[in-house]
Amino acid sequence: MQQPRPETHVPSLVVGWVLAGSFDEVDRAAIRLARSDVLRRLEEAFPAFEWRMPVVRRAELGQARRIEPVELLDAGVIEREANQWDFVFVVAAADLQSYFRPYALGAPAQSIDCAALSTARLDPDMTEGDLPRDERIALLAQRIGALALHLFGHLNDAPHSEHPEDFMYDFRAVSDLDRMTRFSEETRKVLEEALTEAADLRLEEEHGVPRGAFRFYLHALTDRREEIFSAVLQVRPWRFPFQFSKLTTAAASTLIALMISAEAWDLGMRQPAAHVALLSALALAGTSYYLIHKQNLILHRHARRLTEQQAVTALSVIFAVVLGMFTTYVLLFLTTVALGQTLFTPDLIGEWATSLHGDVTMTQYFSFAAFVAALGISIGALGASFEEQGYFRHVAYVDEET
Numbered sequence: 001m002q003q004p005r006p007e008t009h010v011p012s013l014v015v016g017w018v019l020a021g022s023f024d025e026v027d028r029a030a031i032r033l034a035r036s037d038v039l040r041r042l043e044e045a046f047p048a049f050e051w052r053m054p055v056v057r058r059a060e061l062g063q064a065r066r067i068e069p070v071e072l073l074d075a076g077v078i079e080r081e082a083n084q085w086d087f088v089f090v091v092a093a094a095d096l097q098s099y100f101r102p103y104a105l106g107a108p109a110q111s112i113d114c115a116a117l118s119t120a121r122l123d124p125d126m127t128e129g130d131l132p133r134d135e136r137i138a139l140l141a142q143r144i145g146a147l148a149l150h151l152f153g154h155l156n157d158a159p160h161s162e163h164p165e166d167f168m169y170d171f172r173a174v175s176d177l178d179r180m181t182r183f184s185e186e187t188r189k190v191l192e193e194a195l196t197e198a199a200d201l202r203l204e205e206e207h208g209v210p211r212g213a214f215r216f217y218l219h220a221l222t223d224r225r226e227e228i229f230s231a232v233l234q235v236r237p238w239r240f241p242f243q244f245s246k247l248t249t250a251a252a253s254t255l256i257a258l259m260i261s262a263e264a265w266d267l268g269m270r271q272p273a274a275h276v277a278l279l280s281a282l283a284l285a286g287t288s289y290y291l292i293h294k295q296n297l298i299l300h301r302h303a304r305r306l307t308e309q310q311a312v313t314a315l316s317v318i319f320a321v322v323l324g325m326f327t328t329y330v331l332l333f334l335t336t337v338a339l340g341q342t343l344f345t346p347d348l349i350g351e352w353a354t355s356l357h358g359d360v361t362m363t364q365y366f367s368f369a370a371f372v373a374a375l376g377i378s379i380g381a382l383g384a385s386f387e388e389q390g391y392f393r394h395v396a397y398v399d400e401e402t
């Protein structure tokens, strides 16, 4: 028998902390302090929710001096799904591997509601010299807390702020964290909205009935489209061709090889528009599936049952990869059209593509370009499968190197 829900139900939100690896005594004290600080600040800023912050230790992780943020994020997702948390902070003493900046203090991944952060560069001992123990712990705790809340903002779609005291301030140096002590009213409003959605999701999960997987995904797609949309935006998949050099190299080589061969022009230009459209759609779907599978982008956990959060995560990753491959496709298409128009004149192509009998139109250039782009992303995906898994997943998950 189902109990009627009381009218005064306070929506709850759970933010888990995963402590990865071993910490020295100062770190441990500072993390404890930071956690209760973050809890208090969230309770004060968002009193409409009931906040909980369980802590889990994963000592075997992050023992090396440097760690891939995706390794920490993976551990966070496992805990999040096992314990049904809404958000996770994974804290490590190890320094985070960064690819686009000299170093990273944190790595938020909105699509999986998880953020990794490192204490390696936060210790005041490195910036302020010798401080009394209590002061050192208090300052370190302030930095960890401010960093965690900055990342929390990113997980909930808050933009950067101009105010140095706002947690969403786009800080440059570690010492900037010392001044970040509050959420400005604009930031707070954005967060409140995102949190209300997250709390709704939790409520639905607590009371929802299990459905078939397909209907479940469909429901998540229609119901959570804004969340999926913003997660995909955070990944910025249009960067894919510029960040995956193996993808781009393989795709560009294919383009060149096809453009200088007469048979390719003949074959490509002869295809009806419907054929190249179908070929392009198949190439896009096939390469996206291949990369998601090959790079392990959707991890199947032994969760008790499929949750809507998992569905949202999977859909965000799928859309991001499809969009990334589509960007590559469009670039190849435009390059082929541009080169075709400038270097490969209708006279020349008329001679090459003999089956057209000299009848070369713009539509046929487009057909050829789509043909080249479809083959280009297919070979490109093979190249991208040689990208290091850590790097590929870093680009696919991490929204910013904070």
Ligand SMILES: [Zn+2]
Pocket: 150, 154, 160, 170, 400, 402
């Ligand atoms: Zn930021």
